[in-house]
Amino acid sequence: MMNFKDFNISDSVLKAIGDMGFEKPTPIQKMAIPIALKSMDITAQAQTGSGKTLAFAVPILENIFIPDKSPQAIVLCPTRELCIQVAYEITKIGKYIKKLKILAVYGGQPIGKQTRVLKKGVHIIVGTPGRVIDHLERGNLGLAGVERVVLDEADEMLDMGFREDIEFILTNTTFKRQTLLFSATIPSDIKKIAKNYQNNPKFIKVKNKTGNIPKITQYSFKTHPKHKFDDLCKLIEAYDIKSALIFCNTKKGVDFVYKNLKKNGYSSEALHGDMTQKTRDKVMNKFRNGNVSYLIATDVASRGLDISNLNFIVNYDVPLNSDDYVHRIGRTARAGKSGFAFTLVTPQDENSFANIKGKNKTGIIQKNVPSEDEIDAIKTRKILNEVKKSLKEDDLEKYVKIIKKSSSKNLSSEEIAAGLLKMLREK
Ligand code: AMP
Numbered sequence: 001m002m003n004f005k006d007f008n009i010s011d012s013v014l015k016a017i018g019d020m021g022f023e024k025p026t027p028i029q030k031m032a033i034p035i036a037l038k039s040m041d042i043t044a045q046a047q048t049g050s051g052k053t054l055a056f057a058v059p060i061l062e063n064i065f066i067p068d069k070s071p072q073a074i075v076l077c078p079t080r081e082l083c084i085q086v087a088y089e090i091t092k093i094g095k096y097i098k099k100l101k102i103l104a105v106y107g108g109q110p111i112g113k114q115t116r117v118l119k120k121g122v123h124i125i126v127g128t129p130g131r132v133i134d135h136l137e138r139g140n141l142g143l144a145g146v147e148r149v150v151l152d153e154a155d156e157m158l159d160m161g162f163r164e165d166i167e168f169i170l171t172n173t174t175f176k177r178q179t180l181l182f183s184a185t186i187p188s189d190i191k192k193i194a195k196n197y198q199n200n201p202k203f204i205k206v207k208n209k210t211g212n213i214p215k216i217t218q219y220s221f222k223t224h225p226k227h228k229f230d231d232l233c234k235l236i237e238a239y240d241i242k243s244a245l246i247f248c249n250t251k252k253g254v255d256f257v258y259k260n261l262k263k264n265g266y267s268s269e270a271l272h273g274d275m276t277q278k279t280r281d282k283v284m285n286k287f288r289n290g291n292v293s294y295l296i297a298t299d300v301a302s303r304g305l306d307i308s309n310l311n312f313i314v315n316y317d318v319p320l321n322s323d324d325y326v327h328r329i330g331r332t333a334r335a336g337k338s339g340f341a342f343t344l345v346t347p348q349d350e351n352s353f354a355n356i357k358g359k360n361k362t363g364i365i366q367k368n369v370p371s372e373d374e375i376d377a378i379k380t381r382k383i384l385n386e387v388k389k390s391l392k393e394d395d396l397e398k399y400v401k402i403i404k405k406s407s408s409k410n411l412s413s414e415e416i417a418a419g420l421l422k423m424l425r426e427k
Contacts, residue, residue, distance in 0.1 A: 002024065002025060002030055003023065003024055003025070004017050004018075004022070004024075004025055007025075007033050007034065007037065007058070008037075009033075009037075009058060009062055010061075010062060011096075012094075012096035012097050013058060013061055013062065013093060013094070013096070013097075015096055016092060016093050016094065016095050016096050017054070017093065019092075019095075020092060020093070022054070025051070026050060026051030026054075026055075026206075027050070027206045028044060028046045028050045028051055028052050028055050028204065028206045029051050029054055029055045029058075031044075031204045031206065032044055032052075032055040032056070032180075032204055033055055033058050033059065035202050035204075036055070036056065036058075036059035036178070036180060037058075037059050037062060039059075039063075039178050040178070040200075040201075040202055041178060041179050041180065041181075041198040041199050041200065041201035041202070042180050042181065042201055042202050042203075042204055043181045043183075043186070043190075043194045043198065043201045043202070043203050043204070044180070044181065044182045044183070044203075044204040044205070044206070045183060045184070045185070045186050045203075045204070045205040045206070046182055046183075046184070046204070046205075046206050047184045047326070047330045048153070048184070048330060048331075049330060050206055052152070052182050053085075053086055053089045053090070053152075054089065054093060055182075056075070056150045056152070056180050056182065057089060057090045057093045057094070058093065059148070059178075059180075060073040060075075060090070060124060060148055060150070061090070061093060061094045061097060061100075063147065063148065064094075064097065064100065064123050064124065066097065066098065066099050066100065066123070068123075068145060069101070069120075069121025069122070069123065070121065070122075070123075070142060070144070070145040071122055071123065071124070071125050071141065071142070071143070071145060071146055072123055072124070072145055072146060072147055072148065073123070073124045073125070073146065073147065073148040073149070073150070074124075074125045074126075074127065074132065074143075074146055074148075074149050074150070074169065074173075075090075075124070075125070075126040075127070075149075075150040075152055076127060076128070076129050076132065076149070076150065076151050076152065076157065076162075076166060076169065077126060077127070077128060077152045077153060077157075078128065078152075078153050078156040078157045078159075078160050078162065079106075079128065079156075079300075080106035080107065080108055080109075080128060080277060080280075081280070081281075081284060082152065082153065083104045083105070083106045083126050083127060083128060084104055084106075086104075086126050086152060087102055087103070087104035087126040090102050090124060090126065094124075100123055100124075101117075101120075101121060101122045101123050101124070102122065102123065102124040102125075102126065103117050103118065103122045103124070103125055103126070104126045104127065105118075105125060105126070105127035105128070105131045105132060105135060106127060106128045106131050106277075107128060107130055107131050107134075107277070108276070108277025108278075109277065111131075111134065111135075111138075114131075114135065114140075115135070115138070115140045118135060118140045118141055119140065125141070128162075129157060129162040129165035129166050129169065130162065130165055132165070132169060133165050133168060133169070136169075136172070143169070143172050143173045144174075146173045146174070146177060147174070147176075147177050147178060148177060148178045148179075148180070149169065149170060149173055149177055149178070149179050149180070150179075150180045150181075150182070151166065151179070151180070151181045151182065151183075151193070152182050153182065153183065153184065154166075154181050154182065154183040154190055154193065155183040155184060155185045155186075155187065155190055155323065156184075156327070158189050158190065158193075160300070163189070163193075166193070167193075167197070170197045171197075175199075179197055179198045179199070179201070181193065181194060181198065181201070184323070184326060184327060184330065185323045185326065187323075215338035215339070216329055216332060216338070216339050216340065216341050217338070217339070217340045217341070217365075218329065218340075218341045218342075218343070218360075218363065218364040218365065219340070219341075219342050219343070219364070219365050219366070219367045220342075220343045220344075220345050220353065220357075220364050220365070220366050220367070221235065221342065221343070221344055221345065221366075221367055221368065221369045222345055222346075222366070222368070222369075223344045223345065223346055223369060224346055224347070225346050225348070228316070228344055228346065229256075229257065229260055231344060231369045232246070232257070232261075232314065232316060232344065233261075233264060233266075234369050234370055234372075234375060235314070235342060235369065235370075236266070236294075237375050237378075237379070238369075238370040238374065238375045238378055239312070239340070239342075240378075240382065241311075241312045241314075242293060242311075243290070243293045243294065243310070243311065243312065244293075244294050244295075244310075244311075244312035244313065244314050245287075245295050245297060245307070245310060245312070245313050245314070245331055245332075246294055246295065246296045246297070246313075246314045246316050247296075247297060247298070247299065247313070247314065247315050247316060247317065247319065247328050248296060248297075248298060248316050248317050249298070249299075249317040249318075249319070249320065250298065250317075251272045251273070251274055251298060253316065253317055254270045254271070254272050254296045254297060254298055255270060257296045257316055258270035258296045261294055261296070266293060266294055267292050267293040267294065268292060268293065268294040268295070268296060269283045269286060269287060269292045269294075269295055269296070270283070270295075270296050270297070271283050271284070271295055271296070271297040271298070272297065272298045272300075273298060273300045283295070287307065288307060296316070299319070299324055299327065299328065307331060310331055310332050310339065311332060311338075311339050311340060312332065312339065312340050312341075312342070313328055313329050313331055313332045313339065313340070313341040313342070314341075314342045314343075314344070315328060315341070315342065315343040315344065316344055317344075317349075318343060318344075318345055318346075318349040318352055318353045318356070319356065320352070321352075321355075321356070322355065322356045322359040322360060325343075325356045325360065326360075328341070329341035343364070379425060380421070380425060383421060383424050383425065384421075403416055
């Protein structure tokens with residue numbers, strides 16, 4: 001049984017990993033770290049949640065030369081949110097390395113602030129390709145000392161049109177560099193990048209952190225455009241969904257679902273690419289902290305997000321392709337936990353959904369949206385279970401006395417119980 005000590009890494013990194021509470025390396029870490037520590041290139045098929053950040057952070061941190069205050073490693077990520085998340089994780093793993101400087105650079109934040117930090121000297125840059133290029137063009141950033149480049153969520157970056165930027169960055173760093181590529185899917189354009197810009201890469205593939213198929217229960221529900229929104233509400237009620245990330249294919253769809261959920265008393269927020277970065281950050285934090293229950297988002301806005309304890313993903317719209325489906329449902333069941341992914345399918349979606357189903361080997365089970373009566377029964381059962389639990393836990397003597405006192409010929413204790421149940425149900 002392998003543990004982090006077996007990697008022969010520095011005490012400072014080991015100690016930080018211990019502080020984070022990680023006991024054993026995940027499969028991707030087991031496979032990638034020893035190879036990466038030998039400065040070899042890697043193409044890894046791994047999803048967010050697999051522990052890939054630590055897998056590339058360790059070899060980067062083990063090779064940083066602190067007295068040289070120029071960038072020695074660049075991690076490229078598709079979104080600002082992922083940049084922040086990755087920079088934060090590397091900071092935690094490197095917290096015992098004195099004077100280590102890590103900077104996240106991304107669009108949406110004033111460039112001046114990032115420039116000032118860059119000028120003071122930074123060892124590791126985590127950035128979106130666009131903003132990294134921006135700093136290069138302004139002369140704020142030199143690539144001469146960059147020995148390691150990580151392409152994180154490479155498929156997403158290509159999908160988002162960052163190909164040229166990535167290629168520019170790769171061609172302007174030394175050919176002796178180490179290139180670590182991580183991607184949830186490996187389509188042909190990723191293979192091309194690997195072929196053109198990597199040096200004899202080792203190919204690694206893991207399914208998820210535990211090495212098994214993710215523990216995601218996937219259900220699809222047949223619906224109709226006319227009652228799609230009502231069906232969403234029914235699912236929320238029937239499955240007692242306290243919190244969920246709900247995907248729509250368009251910004252318009254996001255706004256529609258968001259407004260209507262709000263109107264129906266569900267605490268919700270919208271997240272899409274047209275919002276300012278500041279608002280997006282705010283919304284994300286609210287959702288992460290549990291201050292908002294339902295986040296309705298487009299694919300782009302939610303790429304790479306690591307939201308712990310997210311149990312439910314709902315595809316309000318069927319995603320456009322199988323890769324998007326994999327990315328969406330990958331937001332749940334993270335760090336070895338389990339989760340649910342629900343998809344609403346209208347007759348118009350049948351074909352594209354059949355395609356997704358065909359490619360998705362882990363199995364999507366078709367279910368019916370529960371009827372009003374079924375939801376009613378579920379809700380009552382829930383309350384009665386809570387009552388049963390409270391009967392076991394509490395000293396009920398006091399309440400029994402009150403009921404005895406209150407019941408009379410006209411009002412039996414049974415009727416009092418029924419009245420209370422009705423009140424709770426209609427609350
Ligand atoms: P990532 O795939 O890098 O987004 O990581 C997914 C989550 O797993 C993050 O919250 C990490 O902090 C966590 N994680 C990374 N490595 C380990 C490990 N060896 N044991 C337990 N959790 C880990």
